[in-house]
Amino acid sequence: MVSEPIPFLANIALVAFVDGSISSSELGQIEAIRKELKIKKSDFNSALKLVEQNNHxxxxxxxxxDQVKNLELMLRVAYADDDLEPKEASLIVSFCKLINITQVQLNKIKKEVLSNLKECGRLCPKCKISLDASAKFCKECGLEFAEPVIEKNIEFDIPKSGLAxxxxxxxxxxxxxxxxIAxxxxxxKxxxxxxxxxxxxxxxxxDLNESLELVEALSGIRNKNVYVDGKKEVWNEVFGFSWCATQRATAYRPDEYCFxxxxxxxxxxxCKQAxxxxxxxxxxxxxxxxxKKGISKKKNYWKFDKEKIGHELRSNLFRFRFCPHISYEILEESIRQLPEIIEPEAENDWDYNRDYEQTPGAIKIVLKEKEDGYVYxxxxxxxGVRPKGLKGLEMLLKKVFLKLGLDKNKVEKLLK
Structure with missing residues (x-):
């Protein structure tokens, strides 16, 4: 009785799997070995799973x-298909070195194994009946012994650049x-x-745009992964923009859709998702x-916290960061071109952002207005401040487009 049946069987199965597939003949021999050694079916399945998942x-x-017996059984499985594949031979030689078996000893074991195979014949892995060693088909179920029935796990070679x-x-x-589509x-592959x-x-x-048709088709499929420049990314973070991009594609003017x-x-x-x-x-x-500025320090000036605005923008756009339509040049330049200071009482395009409850950072405003001879x-x-209409936006975008060498006429069309 083998003391550690799972790794013992896994060594044998590894020889069968090393060429990328396991034939029905090899599987039949492994099943026969399991029965001969009275190894539990659960241990048999565990051994196959270890090899199948590249964990052995x-x-x-x-x-x-036990180790010599292990080698003998490895040879038995390897020769189940009559020929010894180069990868199988390499694996067996490696095992011989592990247990200090010489070439002369290996040749002797091999001779005995081949002789026994001729006497024992084949075992059909499907219906479990014994057959002649030269049989190519099972006379009971018709299984072709040369037919591969299990393939070895293969990992994709993910491209180091681009999208996969x-x-x-x-x-x-x-x-x-x-x-x-794929x-x-x-x-x-x-x-x-x-x-x-x-x-x-x-x-x-x-270009993620090229993948949107496939992404749409995969929307209801659970087992999927995406790689950007060889690195695995979270699907919903990479393609969080896809639904928006689909709407953009059908918009009358796609650029204006984003604004x-x-x-x-x-x-x-x-980007509207900001x-x-x-x-x-x-x-x-x-x-x-x-x-407070001015000679008397009575004038109120508002100063934007551009760093905070930038942080808020990047946070809001994080899940859309892979969108190919986001122009971070426009985004950053728009932050830079925001007014450095605003004096609401002196500017026609800005006003106070009014609130009738005191909040942290708010200032109290007292204005006297005349109407019909009465003073209120x-x-x-x-x-904070608030814009009066779109004039301030127009001025801002024209500065941005000019700085980046873009068509300023698009700003006028956008605001019409």
Missing amino acids: HLMLVGTFA IEFADSSAASFQNALK KSLNGF SCLKNKKNWYLASYKSG GKEDNRLNPWG RMEWTDWANWFEFGSWE TDEYWAR
Whole structure:
């Protein structure tokens, strides 16, 4: 009785798997060995699983006599298909070195194994009946012994640059379309991992736009992964933008879609997903602080906290960061071109952001207004500024487009 049946059997199975597949003849021999050694079926399955998942390497098991027996059985499985493949031979030689078996001793063991194989014949792995050693088919079930029945795990060689998408067989309705799209690409690959077919689609350019058709087809499929420049990324972070890009593709003017024109919520950043629009209720106009300036220090000046604005933008856009339509040049330049200071009482394009409750950082504003001969006093708290219309946005974007060498006429079309 073998003391450690799982690694003992795994050594034998490793020889069968080393050439990339295990034939029915090899599987039949392994099953016969299991029965001869009275090894439990669960241990047999565990050994095969170890090898199948690339979690086993040759190791010494038991006494020297056990190790020689292990070698004998490895040869028995290797010669089950009559021929010894180069990879099988290399593995057996490595094991001989581990247990200090000479070439002369190996030749002797080999001779005995071949002789025994002729006497014992084959065992059909399906119906378990014994057959003549020269049999090519099982007379009971018709199984062809040369037919590979199990393939070894193969890992894809993920490209070090560009975009790569792998996905597994699925019963989802869109799977066949996804497979069709993947097969149409150059460099399409397939393999068997954990007894499941996997497929690899590669986009050398790295342009995520090119992959959107496949991404859409894979939306209902669970087993999928994405790699960017060889690094595995979270699917929803890479393709978090895909639904938005699909809508952009159908927009009348795609560029204007990104600036929020279709929703009548314009933004200066070039991405509506920033959720920081140019509206009088947008809270990012409160990112900053009040300063007192002038000779009497009575004038209120607002200074934007551009660092905080940038942080908020990057945080909001993080899950969309792979979107190929985001222009970080426009985004960063828009932050730089925001006014350094704003004096609401002296500028026509800006006003106080009014609040009738005191909040941290707010200042109290007292304004006297005349109407119909009466003087009214208006008191409120201001915790920031707000734009009056779109004039300030127009000036900002024109500066940005000019700085980046873009067409300023697009700004006028955007604001019409």
